[in-house]
Amino acid sequence: MQRPFVHPPIETVTLEGILYALADPVRLEIVRKLGRGTCGMNCQTAAPEKMPKSTQSHHFQILREAGLIRSERRGVEVVNSLRCDEIATRFPGLVPTIIRAASEQDSNPAA
Amino acid sequence: MQRPFVHPPIETVTLEGILYALADPVRLEIVRKLGRGTCGMNCQTAAPEKMPKSTQSHHFQILREAGLIRSERRGVEVVNSLRCDEIATRFPGLVPTIIRAASEQDSNPAA
DNA sequence: TCCAATAGTTCAAGACTATCGAACTATTGA
DNA sequence: TCAATAGTTCGATAGTCTTGAACTATTGGA
Numbered sequence: 632m633q634r635p636f637v638h639p640p641i642e643t644v645t646l647e648g649i650l651y652a653l654a655d656p657v658r659l660e661i662v663r664k665l666g667r668g669t670c671g672m673n674c675q676t677a678a679p680e681k682m683p684k685s686t687q688s689h690h691f692q693i694l695r696e697a698g699l700i701r702s703e704r705r706g707v708e709v710v711n712s713l714r715c716d717e718i719a720t721r722f723p724g725l726v727p728t729i730i731r732a733a734s735e736q737d738s739n740p741a742a
Numbered sequence: 743m744q745r746p747f748v749h750p751p752i753e754t755v756t757l758e759g760i761l762y763a764l765a766d767p768v769r770l771e772i773v774r775k776l777g778r779g780t781c782g783m784n785c786q787t788a789a790p791e792k793m794p795k796s797t798q799s800h801h802f803q804i805l806r807e808a809g810l811i812r813s814e815r816r817g818v819e820v821v822n823s824l825r826c827d828e829i830a831t832r833f834p835g836l837v838p839t840i841i842r843a844a845s846e847q848d849s850n851p852a853a
Numbered sequence: 854t855c856c857a858a859t860a861g862t863t864c865a866a867g868a869c870t871a872t873c874g875a876a877c878t879a880t881t882g883a
Numbered sequence: 884t885c886a887a888t889a890g891t892t893c894g895a896t897a898g899t900c901t902t903g904a905a906c907t908a909t910t911g912g913a
Contacts, residue, residue: 642853646843647767654761674861683902688862707909708860722846728839732757735833742753785890794873799891818880819889 636695636702636709641717644698649722652697653729657682658690662699662713666730671703671710699726747806747813747820752828755809760833763808764840768793769801773810773824777841782814782821810837 653659661677678687691711694700698718702711718726764770772788789798802822805811809829813822829837 640853642850645852646840646847647765647770650761650765650770650840654758654765656758659758659761684861685863685903686901689900689902692862704861704908706860707858707911721850722843724835724839725843728835729757729761732833732836736757739753739832741756742751795890796874796892797872800871800873803891815879815890817889818887 636704638695638701638714639698641698641714641721644718644721646722646725648697649699649718649725652693652699653726655690655693658694659729659733661690661694661711662726663730663733665700665711665713666715666726671705671712673708673710677711747815749806749812749825750809752809752825752832755829755832757833757836759808760810760829760836763804763810764837766801766804769805770840770844772801772805772822773837774841774844776811776822776824777826777837782816782823784819784821788822 653662657679660679664677665672674687674691675684678690691700691702691709694711695702698714700711701714702709704710713726715726764773768790771790775788776783785798785802786795789801802811802813802820805822806813809825811822812825813820815821824837826837
């Protein structure tokens with residue numbers, strides 16, 4: 632087992648970290664995809680196609696450090712899932728509102 | 743009059759730009775301060791104390807480009823105000839939810 | 854048991870972005 | 884017209900992101 636993944640306790644999660652993480656379009660997409668699915672996803676499923684693995688890995692690390700996702704090794708792959716319930720206790724409505732805004736933008740793209 | 747300030751039409755404002763702008767703690771503070779006041783504020787009132795003017799100016803520019811604030815020269819100073827109603831038409835609840843999360847964090851700081 | 858395949862992580866270098874002092878512009882009031 | 888005030892622009896340094904290459908972990912099969 633390599634160094635296991637570190638997940639911040641929810642009470643140490645900061646708004647600044649969450650916004651920073653979600654300000655990147657790649658990471659916002661990952662979070663949206665995780666939010667749509669009912670179960671966890673491995674990294675390459677959640678990340679956009681044809682993105683270098685190192686970049687992918689970097690983005691997942693930032694999402695983990697922000698407290699937005701939880702990652703667990705499951706066999707040969709790493710399964711990622713949103714920590715939505717936990718985040719909702721600390722920042723009610725925040726992540727859903729941002730995800731909703733993203734959908735609104737999809738259906739009404741920037742002119 | 744120097745080159746007048748450019749404000750993006752609301753339909754060109756992106757979620758990405760808003761999150762990017764608010765992911766910086768200095769800029770989030772500026773937006774909160776503007777949100778609390780009933781009228782516009784000049785830059786040094788809205789920005790944190792003892793911040794270099796050039797850095798200040800840079801942050802206001804990003805907030806403007808994101809579509810979050812409107813800036814107008816009023817005499818010797820520049821008056822900044824939140825474009826809350828406009829943003830609410832494009833992304834309902836987004837900015838208020840983020841501001842609320844910031845208050846929640848104030849009253850329950852990261853452990 | 855050993856090897857190959859798969860899935861991610863870590864490292865290092867170049868590209869990109871932020872910060873800040875210094876110089877500049879705009880406006881007002883004396 | 885000059886000085887004071889409020890911001891902006893510029894250029895250099897410092898810090899961060901992206902990416903290929905090398906590395907680690909796990910599994911399945913010979």
